[in-house]
Amino acid sequence: MDKNIDFGHVADIYDYYANVDYDINFFKTLCKGHKNILDLMCGTGRVSIPLIEEGLLLTCVDYSEEMLDIFRKKVNGSQNVKIICQDVCELNLEERYDLIMIPSNSIAEIIDPKKRRLALRRIYEHLTSDGIFFCTLYNPAYRIQQADGNIRYLGKYDLDNNRTLIITYYNVYSPGAGIISGTQFYEIYRNNRLIEKRCLDIKFSVISKEEICKMARKEGFSLKAIYGDYEPYHYDEASMFMNLLFKKRGCR
Ligand SMILES: C[S@@+](CC[C@H](N)C(=O)[O-])C[C@H]1O[C@@H](n2cnc3c(N)ncnc32)[C@H](O)[C@@H]1O
Incomplete structure (x- = not known):
């Protein structure tokens, strides 16, 4: 399978650095009362596991x-x-869901707009008639600001077996393509000696509100709400996030 970013290269260390939980309470509230939930681009279950535990x-x-x-x-x-x-983009499941969600800005990893459209189409097909689709994105203005080509320090993390992981990265924005690309550098140390280096090339689309809403509308969705954060949910031009709640058109 052709993958834009192959997280398989860092799956064994992903949970050590992708350990944020700022969105979990939001998702717990969103999911309350929903009987059948579909978490897309779920990774190692960062968002799903606290919900399953509920x-x-x-x-x-x-x-x-x-x-x-x-x-x-x-x-x-x-x-x-x-x-x-x-x-x-080829989602094909037997069940239908009353809530489908894509956490962590992950839809932006589908950089080909045609494929993104197919993903939205498949999501629509998998929703019950009164189901909702929650799609998380960064506010483009915020995301572009960070993509200035400077090397940044993400963090230092304790791994198992006495190992320490240090991650740095850079991002560059290409306005013509509307894409941010870059590389994440992973260095693993034991007893202050470098024992392993890895890198992961990343690429994701910067998606405007107009673009995602237009595409979603064409696929049969209407926008129900937009949130700029995971709390207190207000959205404006300065918000870090641009999280969109869609329903099927014609449903209340
Ligand atoms: C940034 S990770 C987020 C994982 C998880 N939701 C989280 O919050 O930690 C993005 C995930 O999307 C998956 N992914 C990217 N494109 C995909 C696609 N077209 N179909 C299915 N999964 C995809 C990747 O394999 C990766 O696990």
Whole structure:
């Protein structure tokens, strides 16, 4: 399978650095009362696992077997979750869902607009008639500001076996293509000696509100709400996030 960013290269260390939880309470509130929830581009289950632990029923999809293997180990056969390896642009599941969500700005990793449109089409097909689709994005103004080509320090993380991980990265914005690209550099140390280096090239689209709303509208969605944060949800030009809640057109 052709992957834009292959998280399989860092699946074993992903949970150590992608350990944020600023959005979890929001998702717990969003999911309350929903009977069948689909978490797309779920990775190792950062968002899904706290929801499963609340007793919610989730189906989780990602196209990286390596990321899903880590997820499977963590849930250890829980009956509350189905974990499926698929490309969201070709999503094909038997069930229909009353809530479908894409956390972590991940839809922007589908950089080909035609494929993004296909993903929206497949999502629409998998929603119940009164279902909702929650799509998280960064506010483009905020995201572009960070993509200035400077090397930045992401953090230092304790791994297992006495190892330490240090991550640095840079991002560059190409206005013509509307794409931010860059590289993440991973250095692993033991007893202050560098024992391993990896890097991961990244590329994602900068998607405007107009663009995503127009595409979603063409696929049958209407915008129900827009949030600039995970709390207190207000959105304006200065917001860091641009999280969109869609419903099927014609539904209240
Ligand atoms: C930034 S990670 C986010 C994972 C998780 N939602 C989180 O918050 O930690 C993005 C994930 O999207 C997956 N992904 C990217 N494009 C995909 C696609 N077209 N179909 C399915 N999964 C995809 C990647 O494999 C990766 O696990």
